[in-house]
Amino acid sequence: MTTTTAGTTWLVRRSRVLGGQPTDVLVENGVVAEIGPGLSAAGASVLDADGLVLLPGLVDLHTHLREPGREDAETVETGSQAAARGGFTAVHAMANTDPVADTAGVVEQVWRLGRRSGWVDVRPVGAVTVGLAGERLAELGAMADSAAGVRVFSDDGKCVSDAVLMRRALEYVKAFDGVVAQHAQEPRLTDGAQMHEGAVSAVLGLRGWPAVAEEAIIARDVLLAGHVGSRLHVCHLSTAGSVEIVRWAKGRGIDVTAEVTPHHLLLTDEEVRSYDPVFKVNPPLRTAEDVMALREALADGTIDIVATDHAPHPVEDKDCEWAAAAMGMTGLETALSVVQHTMVETGLLDWAGVAQRMSAAPARIGRVADQGRPLVVGEPAHLTLVDPAARWTVEPHTMATMGRNSPFRGRELPGQVVATFYAGHPTVLDGKLAGPRPGTTPGRDA
Amino acid sequence: MRHLLSAADLDRAQAVTVLDVAEQMAATQRREIKKLPTLRGRTVVNLFFEDSTRTRISFEAAAKRLSADVINFSAKGSSVSKGESLKDTALTLEAMGADAVVVRHPASGAPHRLAHAGWTRGAVVNAGDGTHEHPTQALLDAFTMRRHLVENATGADLAGRRVAVVGDVLHSRVARSNVLLLNTLGAHVVLVAPPTLLPVGVEGWPCEVSYDLDATLAGGHGDLDAVMMLRVQAERMNASYFPSVREYSRRYGLDARRVGLLPDHTVVMHPGPMNRGLEISADAADSPRSTIVEQVTNGVAVRMAVLYLLLAGARDLAPDAPPAAPPAEEVALTEGVLP
Numbered sequence: 114m115t116t117t118t119a120g121t122t123w124l125v126r127r128s129r130v131l132g133g134q135p136t137d138v139l140v141e142n143g144v145v146a147e148i149g150p151g152l153s154a155a156g157a158s159v160l161d162a163d164g165l166v167l168l169p170g171l172v173d174l175h176t177h178l179r180e181p182g183r184e185d186a187e188t189v190e191t192g193s194q195a196a197a198r199g200g201f202t203a204v205h206a207m208a209n210t211d212p213v214a215d216t217a218g219v220v221e222q223v224w225r226l227g228r229r230s231g232w233v234d235v236r237p238v239g240a241v242t243v244g245l246a247g248e249r250l251a252e253l254g255a256m257a258d259s260a261a262g263v264r265v266f267s268d269d270g271k272c273v274s275d276a277v278l279m280r281r282a283l284e285y286v287k288a289f290d291g292v293v294a295q296h297a298q299e300p301r302l303t304d305g306a307q308m309h310e311g312a313v314s315a316v317l318g319l320r321g322w323p324a325v326a327e328e329a330i331i332a333r334d335v336l337l338a339g340h341v342g343s344r345l346h347v348c349h350l351s352t353a354g355s356v357e358i359v360r361w362a363k364g365r366g367i368d369v370t371a372e373v374t375p376h377h378l379l380l381t382d383e384e385v386r387s388y389d390p391v392f393k394v395n396p397p398l399r400t401a402e403d404v405m406a407l408r409e410a411l412a413d414g415t416i417d418i419v420a421t422d423h424a425p426h427p428v429e430d431k432d433c434e435w436a437a438a439a440m441g442m443t444g445l446e447t448a449l450s451v452v453q454h455t456m457v458e459t460g461l462l463d464w465a466g467v468a469q470r471m472s473a474a475p476a477r478i479g480r481v482a483d484q485g486r487p488l489v490v491g492e493p494a495h496l497t498l499v500d501p502a503a504r505w506t507v508e509p510h511t512m513a514t515m516g517r518n519s520p521f522r523g524r525e526l527p528g529q530v531v532a533t534f535y536a537g538h539p540t541v542l543d544g545k546l547a548g549p550r551p552g553t554t555p556g557r558d559a
Numbered sequence: 560m561r562h563l564l565s566a567a568d569l570d571r572a573q574a575v576t577v578l579d580v581a582e583q584m585a586a587t588q589r590r591e592i593k594k595l596p597t598l599r600g601r602t603v604v605n606l607f608f609e610d611s612t613r614t615r616i617s618f619e620a621a622a623k624r625l626s627a628d629v630i631n632f633s634a635k636g637s638s639v640s641k642g643e644s645l646k647d648t649a650l651t652l653e654a655m656g657a658d659a660v661v662v663r664h665p666a667s668g669a670p671h672r673l674a675h676a677g678w679t680r681g682a683v684v685n686a687g688d689g690t691h692e693h694p695t696q697a698l699l700d701a702f703t704m705r706r707h708l709v710e711n712a713t714g715a716d717l718a719g720r721r722v723a724v725v726g727d728v729l730h731s732r733v734a735r736s737n738v739l740l741l742n743t744l745g746a747h748v749v750l751v752a753p754p755t756l757l758p759v760g761v762e763g764w765p766c767e768v769s770y771d772l773d774a775t776l777a778g779g780h781g782d783l784d785a786v787m788m789l790r791v792q793a794e795r796m797n798a799s800y801f802p803s804v805r806e807y808s809r810r811y812g813l814d815a816r817r818v819g820l821l822p823d824h825t826v827v828m829h830p831g832p833m834n835r836g837l838e839i840s841a842d843a844a845d846s847p848r849s850t851i852v853e854q855v856t857n858g859v860a861v862r863m864a865v866l867y868l869l870l871a872g873a874r875d876l877a878p879d880a881p882p883a884a885p886p887a888e889e890v891a892l893t894e895g896v897l898p
Contacts, residue, residue: 307667315760318667318691318735323759387675388668432676434645436666436689 121537124154128162128498130488132464138167140494143537148490160542162498165531166464169472170202170495171449172484174265174294174372175348175420177441178204178235180226181219182211187425187515189226189235192445195423195514197232197540199445200497200530203476203484204233204423208240209270215240215251217259224261231549232540236479239263241282241293245271250282257289264480267294269348270395272330274300279334283343290480292370294346295334297355298396302326307436309382309397317385319435322397324352331355335362335369346478347371349422351396353406360415370478372420373407375451376442376520380404384520390431390438391520394424411470412461418475421448425516443516447507449499450526457501458527496534503529513546562674562683563865566694566739571716574743577864578702579713584867585860588624598627601870604657606632606648607686608664613831614686617855618661618695621862627870630655645669649678657681659870667691682869690730696830697736699861700787701744703850706857707826708784718745721782723775725751725811726789726838727800729758733830734789738766749783751775753811755800756791772811776820783821787828788813788839808837815842826850 121142127135130148137152138145178192189206196204206223208214214223220237227235239256243249245268256263266286273279273295282293303326308314310321331347335358338345347359350371362369376394381401384392392398410416424441431438452471456462462470476485486492506525509517533541538550560568569577587595603622605615615631622629634648645664652660659682662670667689674683687693705712708720722741728734728750741748748766750757761768769775776783791811793804801807808814818827827839827849835841844851 310759312760312763315758315763316735318689318732320690321759388671429644432644432646434664434666434669434672436668437645 122154122157123160123534123537123539124152124157125160125162125167125496125498128165128167130167131468132166135163138496140496140534140537143494145488145490145492145494148488160498160532162531164502165498165500167488168200168464168468168497168499169485169488170497170533170535171200171471172475172479172481173201173204173421173423173445173448174346174418174475174479175269175422176204176206176445177209177422177424178206178223179425180210181222185427189223190230190232191513191515192423192425193227193230193232193235194546195443195445195512197533197535198513198530198546199447200449200499200533201445202233202495202497202533202535203236203481204445205236205238205265205479207269208238208267209245213240213244214238215243215245217252217255217261220256220261220263221259231551233535234481234484236265236481237261237263238265238267238269238294241266241268241273242278247271247273247275247278250278250285253282253285253291254289257291264289264291265294265346265478266291267296267348269294269296272296272298272300274330276333276337280337280341283338283345284341287343292344292346292478294348295330296348297327297330297334299326299329302329306397307393308385309399311382311400313382313385317388319385322395324354324399324403327352327396328354328358331358335359335367338369339365339367343368345369349374349377349396349420350407350416351377351399351403353403356406356410356415360410363415370417370474371415372418373411373416374422375419375444375448375455377407378404378411378419378455379451380520388435390433390435391442391518391522393435393438393440394442394520395440408455408459408461411456412466418470418478419448419452420475421445423514425514426518428517431518441518442520443509443512443514443518445514446512447519447521447526449530450505450528451521453501453528454526494534494537496532497530498532500529500531501527503527505529560869562670563694563869564670564674564683564685565692566697566736566743568694569740569743571743571745574698574701574740575714575716577698577861577868578705580868581698581702581857581861581864582713584863585857588860593624594626595624596626597867597871598622598625601627601658602630602656603627603659603661603866604630604632604652604655604681606634606652606660606662608634608662608669609687611663611687613855614663617858618686618862620859622866624859625863625866627866630657645673646676646678649673653679653681659684659866661686663687665689684865684869687732689732691732692736693732694736694740695858695862695865696733697740698865699854699858700737700828700830701740702857702861703828703854704785704826707850708824716744717741720746720784721749722746722785722787723749723751723783724787724789725772725813727756727791727795728752728761728789729756730792730795731789737787738764742766747781749775749780751811753801753807756795772817773820776817778822783825785826785828786813786821787830790830790832790834791838793834793837804837812838812840813843814840818843818846818848828854831855
């Protein structure tokens with residue numbers, strides 16, 4: 114790939130749009146100005162994208178940016194740089210910060226930090242309950258009406274386990290077209306849980322996190338959502354049983370969407386035999402049967418999207434014994450590669466299917482109006498160029514995220530993000546960070 | 560073998576070697592002067608993140624009788640409670656030149672982490688980790704069984720013997736190590752417990768499972784050669800694992816009546832410490848067929864064997880790769896050096 118001269122006009126030569134035939138794409142003033150073979154534009158920077166696949170900029174519905182409060186783990190700046198390198202142009206920042214993002218003040222702070230950084234559109238998620246305590250509703254309307262324009266509400270990290278509170282939240286957010294994203298984990302069944310409960314936990318003597326603790330909450334929530342006619346989103350679905358419940362609910366016409374993480378598409382509880390806390394995550398890594406069910410569900414649309422659950426931790430929170438370690442894995446810079454490996458190279462999805470599940474659908478669920486758009490003339494130029502033929506070995510210390518806790522460390526993965534355009538501005542070129550978008554002013558979505 | 564982390568680290572030949580070396584160690588312990596110079600100049604650290612006076616003094620006695628320098632490091636209040644981390648403790652011990660680290664830790668897998676995270680070069684011996692394993696306990700149990708149940712024990716395994724392990728299997732590191740080691744040695748294991756105290760996934764273990772103690776003791780599927788009772792914490796009833804101490808004792812406790820169901824040769828075992836009147840009655844614990852006190856004695860010999868095999872230039876326990884000096888000769892030889 115060669116890159117010549119910088120400018121606001123970019124001519125992307127011979128990329129395969131959604132994996133189709135090579136064509137040229139002209140990006141001008143932040144929008145897709147022309148698509149077709151043999152384009153030319155005087156003064157445009159030229160990006161030779163022969164062999165690369167052009168996707169709409171990826172949208173992550175589930176990211177932990179850690180700021181405010183845990184700037185030793187990640188900041189909005191470093192997390193959104195990691196997102197750009199992973200091919201993302203928008204991320205939803207989860208609410209479990211310190212202080213919790215449960216007021217208009219905190220979500221606006223995160224939103225402003227994102228705008229100042231300018232690497233991606235940072236969309237704050239608002240907490241459902243005050244302090245994630247699961248006792249009373251946070252001021253959801255104030256967060257929705259704030260400059261941050263919050264549409265996704267989640268106590269992620271904790272489950273809204275009280276059935277009445279969950280019902281009220283589902284009902285209340287209808288007033289501003291919000292969605293409740295549930296972290297489905299029955300708390301009593303998972304008290305002190307360390308890993309998936311099954312054959313491996315029995316041998317390792319680690320307290321089990323049974324599949325039923327996830328499935329019971331999802332079953333309850335889809336019934337509640339159906340009863341009150343609300344929109345429900347299920348975070349990081351991890352079991353074959355959960356797939357069956359979501360499939361049943363969709364068949365009944367219930368307005369439910371679901372996400373799966375890249376790590377749940379690839380890794381199993383067998384990894385825990387190493388007792389290496391880099392594999393400690395919540396929900397836990399499940400069995401090979403669950404992994405296969407999740408892949409099939411993502412292919413057939415039962416699971417709508419891939420979301421990273423990017424969860425950076427400082428080294429000391431993982432460099433210890435299993436029980437003492439924090440839960441979570443980084444994911445922004447490996448997500449697309451893992452999806453290529455598990456879904457594209459297995460023939461389960463084509464690139465258009467990847468674009469649907471990593472851009473269009475998450476943008477729609479999160480109500481990010483100007484992202485996840487079709488790759489046609491006149492649309493905002495949020496674009497990702499990936500080299501599907503590339504192979505690379507995951508080395509956490511070379512990543513943009515501050516987190517070193519990648520479960521794919523040392524693994525060879527396919528597919529490399531070569532360039533990311535955020536509203537026409539290249540945030541990533543040649544696979545490296547190029548620069549933030551200057552004078553970022555993303556407005557509220559209508 | 561560089562470490563002893565799990566009973567599964569030992570194949571049959573290695574396990575029999577440990578038991579045979581333990582027999583030789585036990586023989587030296589019947590002499591007036593018990594101390595051998597074998598590990599002179601080597602340092603063994605007892606790293607205990609959990610109170611266990613019995614296990615610690617057993618390892619301490621074993622190391623001292625082999626003339627090793629012993630450092631007792633009681634680190635209760637580990638990183639779990641935000642004290643010094645396991646890593647920093649390990650680095651400290653490494654800096655002091657520990658040749659072997661005997662570790663007891665409340666977190667399952669902590670010894671595994673210590674051995675494989677690159678924090679220490681010493682041999683790691685698991686002295687009990689959380690609800691995972693306690694391999695030297697399983698070795699001393701197998702040693703005790705072999706002495707009572709097998710004639711011409713040297714070189715022999717436990718093929719064909721039937722062993723019931725009764726009680727809180729879910730939370731027991733002793734049960735996990737015993738199932739693995741006894742299976743390796745050819746014995747048949749029956750786990751007996753209320754269903755609440757068996758792990759999900761136990762159906763994949765190489766053993767039989769029963770909920771009925773009386774039926775198992777009566778030998779419905781064959782006479783038992785050993786009955787091992789596990790410690791049950793009374794607090795488990797607060798988490799609804801069983802309704803009450805009395806009900807547990809009635810259904811799963813070993814009392815005089817139940818001992819009476821056993822064949823004459825069957826031994827009664829317990830890893831200690833016992834809850835007399837809960838999982839085992841005084842009658843059963845003090846009966847002539849009880850090996851409970853003998854298990855403690857055997858623990859020293861078995862731990863001497865493990866430390867010897869890990870440290871005395873015999874890193875591989877397989878008989879096809881014998882140590883420079885075979886254990887029997889080595890013991891005899893070093894004995895000759897004594898004044």
